[in-house]
Amino acid sequence: MAELTVGRSILEANDRLAEDLRARFREAGVKVINIISSPGAGKTTLLEKTLTLLKHRLAVGVIEGDIQTTEDAQRVAACGVKAVQIETKGACHLDGNMLGGALAAFDLNALDLLIVENVGNLVCPVEFDLGEDLKVAVLSVTEGDDKPSKYPLLFSEAGVLIVNKIDLLPYIDCDLRRIHDTCRSLNPAQAVFDLSCRTGEGLEPWVNWLEAWVRGKTA
């Protein structure tokens, strides 16, 4: 019997792809965000509302990840923004290879911001680096205030937390403060936006922050 030292990261193949993507994004001068949430938290609706406000201020492209259907890309395209759908056909997350394939549809040099909407899942997408500059976690209040402590990795890695559906707070038992407190202990530097895509409350500060971030005007 012999022992063979390996010392290799299991995700090295994806990590290498992600580094290549990161270099391409940097060279093209495009900022990239990776939006992650559970199914139904409102990622696509958030995109629709955000793009309506942002598309006149920045050149934006969108990549939609779903297990099946091209519905989300159609919804985004209806906002007047170029959108490409990745159908993972079963995979619970996007990886560097899938993203690299979808990039062929874009002229990265012409974009200020590329938004990637990951497959709805609080667990798997977090392990697969896509070369993005920023992860954005979306949590809707109806999912419960215990979710950040139950899925800490996402909420610790996300540079931005969006708490959606706050118009429903009067009707449910969700302690918004608990969400904020847990996320602060997971990632004290996180930018937090409480909003309602349905009423529009809180959208403007998020969109303004995003624009400033893309232009390099935030910390």
Next chain:
Amino acid sequence: MHELSIAQSLLGIVLEEAAAHGVEKVLRVVVKVGAFTNVVPDSLSFCFDLIKEGTAAAEAALELTQVPMAGQCRDCGAELDFSEPVFNCPHCGSTAVELTQGRELFIEYIETAEPDSQPGADSAPPGQEV
């Protein structure tokens, strides 16, 4: 269920290493898994066992060692252990805490049925053309 993707990457690396060192049979694969990863050890083992059939790792036992979370406070410098991912320094209250351990996901070593084939062990004497 991203453990299947991870198991595929894991098996790929094991077979690559085995082939590179002329190993015909892998007996054991030792992997370090940080406590702060989204990897479920049982799922990973299950997936690995499913896909290893018919390969040089068909009889390999997957051994997963969990690496606990640890960190350091950037303000007071205290070395910290975490059982929960609540990253506050219990000594000075700072939230400027750096996670130094717990995100590992790598193959430490494999055990093979072949004689030692570590680089150096079977290489030609210095100065001789191979």
